Amino acid sequence: MQKELIIIGIESSCDDTAVSIIKGRKVLSNIIFHQNIHKKYGGVVPELASRLHEKKLPLATKKAIFLSKIDQNQIDGVSVTFGPGLIGPLLVGSSFAKSFSMGLGVPLLSANHIQSHIFTHFIENANINNNSYPKFPFLSLVISGGHTLIIEVNHFFHMKILGSTLDDSVGNVFDQIARILGIHYPGGPMIDFFSKYGNKNKFHFSKPLVNGLNFSFSGLKSQIRKFIENNIKNDPFFIKKHIHDICASMQKIISEILLEKVYQAILQTNIFRVSLSGGVSANHEIQNTFLSFFKKKTKKWELFLPKIEYATDNAAMIGISGIFKYERKMFESLDTSPFSKLKKF
Template sequence: MASKNIYILGIESSCDDTAAAILHNGKILSNIVATQEVHQQYGGVVPELASRAHQQNIVPVVHQAIAMANIDKKDISAIAFTRGPGLMGSLLVGTSFAKSLSLGLRVPLIEVNHMQAHILAHFIEEENSKKPSFPFLALTISGGHTQIVKVSNYFEMEVIGETTDDAVGEAFDKSAKILGLPYPGGPLIDRYAQEGNPKSFPFPNPKVPDLNFSFSGFKTSVLYFIQKKTKENPDFIAENLKDICASIQFSLVRILMDKLRKAVKQTGINQIAIAGGVSANSGIRVALMEAEKLYNWKCFIPKFEYTTDNAAMIAIAGHYKFLNQDFSNFSITAEARYKF
């Protein structure tokens, strides 16, 4: 379906961010995200509250995205939406809205896998941006996922390694909670880590077979370590916060990099792209830039606004599906555990 002007409306509602974006021929015209502050007081996302907030936010967010793009809704070529994975209540809001708008505008409906979209964010048209060439390895790291994915083309992706329990983002957030930091704590660990000594306190590197990960034991080791040290010195956290955070971050990044090196060796692919919320972490970004020099890798790091949940990545995934005429029918349903 050739067209000089392809306008894709992307809608993202997998967790606690309501987002909408307009993409024109691969370039972002608008990328609106409404975050939900209500979850901070609970120390984590409350699914019921998240879905209610999506219901309140989705109409104004989509309206704002269309207005900021300076187009009419009649210009929209197709509507791409997150089918999953994610929180079922949140996904249902986005899915229902996308279906309704697609029917109303009489334009195609395109379902998108949230994790594939994180990877395809690298293909958003930006000035001076480098794009990986196929095949490449993607490290998708977030609060809910830790995966190494072999990407053969826009639509052919194979998970070759993944976490057997918790995600690395959860390891960051739970470690922060143990230290008494507010939610979400991962970015705070990153901030304090930049002023600390990463070699101050050694944490274990879990022995997990193949290219898989495990972080549950890591969280337990942090908990036991803090309990032991605060029993000896009640002010231990306050006196050593920056060094603790630096040591936690160093250890988690080391786990990720060890598996990446193994994946490169196994596959012979030395192009690495990172994706997902944790790819905003400064430690993993620095480690990848160092790996480029050390191992002759080619590393691709997305812009910060495309790392956390956003609709621009949904729109670019929708763009490539549109070119392929890969449309959805209206019987489609949200999938909380949506595999590649």
Template sequence: MIDNSIYILGIESSCDDTSASVIHNGKILSNVIANQEIHAAYGGVVPELASRAHQQNIVPVVQQALHKANIDKKDVKAIAFTRGPGLMGSLLVGTSFAKSLALSLNVPLIAVNHMQAHILAHFIEDDAQKKPPFPFLCLTISGGHTQIVKVTDYFNMEVLGETIDDAVGEAFDKSAKILGLPYPGGPLIDKYAQQGNPKAFRFTKPKVGDLEFSFSGLKTGILYFIQKNVKENPNFIEENLYDICASIQYTIINILMDKIKNAVKETGINHVAIAGGVSANSEIRKRLKQAESDWGWSTYIPKFEFTTDNAGMIAIAGYLKYLQNDFVDETVGAKARFKVSE
């Protein structure tokens, strides 16, 4: 019998977004995110600045999450927090705050693996979203990770293939930087690609294992391509921006789709989900949906609000762990490196 008073507070601080969320029996009541605009001036996340901003944001963000959920902090049954992976300074802020709050409220503490949480966002209670059945494959794509994960149970995950160098989100952002677009540039490439010809320019796909990814060579290829053409025509980027963005995006999404096709073939599992910040990309969402009719897959695409780093996904992971009495004590520490299988 479900206890109708299970309110879990989730706290996420792995990178540059401070977030807090309240979940009630699997249903999200609030999901508050404070973005850090300061990093745009540096063209990327500055760890020291990120941890300072988390210290400023965490109290008001948690207060707002409780207020929006219309509950008092005394109603919280447990506190879930991101233990890792992520930037150590940022993780320490969330970990310390969660430990202190749990101690003051005398409630259990739940440590959450950030990468598992991205995948478990698919299990947030929502009438409009279908949940994947076990086992399923999940393509986890973000600024720091690119992996194909076989998910056998909520906390039983195995990496079948991953990037041997850079993550796909980094490939998008670095390509945008080469084009002179502001940080974060990935969403801008997606936006401009809508108006371009995806086959205007051809970029070489890396030759790696069937389930492996590689993006460093592609980034170098894009850099040389831009340098060569700008040398011949200083206005090349300006005159061809939409087509360049469309061609870059087309190449990257093709790489992702090829690999997930290989994984389906190898495992025989045709339930396919995506997770992580890059799963907000319109082209991967479109192509995955198309795969249902093209190849007979069942596909699972998260809501936009649960794609980027957010505490809603930490809260659902926390809720599922709460049901298993999977708690940690005050000696728990943050982990900058954390495998999805841990």
């Protein structure tokens, strides 16, 4: 019987310090240290994030190994995020991972942050609505603070970007509107929370007209901002009175835009399996919009939604990426440098 690989995953692309131990496709431990200090700045401060990663990575690693109940000498490889992300935090994480792999004498494995979000659906029990793994090919909608992408996934490392945002990401829109509403960073989860008590049909916003499978959210963001500012002129307490309805209405229009583009991609590719990944995929209105749509379709239409611990940035997704790379002997040189911007797959 072939031995199941044990991989340690390390994620430090933004403001979450995360370390996970993966055995085969099972998560043995999944540690995340959140950097709450950024709330008072209204966004991530790269220099502060880098310093905190440097401080927290040894602690997160020690805790992950302890909770996994393995000896660190059982680790077969070290998988780490090389990008895309903030270059300072990535340098801290990759340097730590290189030293760790050298110390253990095991291969270094580079993980692409976007691909790794997609790979979460191959972790055991990672999906909330589907116990199986998606079969190839499938479409993946990756939505996060930095990215909004539709990707055709033909195999683990054979992917093609079909559409992307021309300006702002979905997560960026949530955070910027949250700031106008007086909601602290990160704004997305709080907008989602407030929306649960609102009427999503109260306010209506127009959809941007964008050809093909690309997205554009800057116009929608400006439209919502002007709507709020104009109403405040007439009623200084407008936000306080209507914050739940504003959040719900905003989420509705964004969910509809995302679904319409994915539906176009399905019709163009004739691929009826779809996964959602990235931090914004945890949004309840987006999930419900997609679930409602797919329930009306035949059995060949399949939807995969991640549990919240695998939707947001985590190291389990980096670990499973490492598993797939190790199986294919796709080892990384210690000379490899991290990258900040998304590269073609």
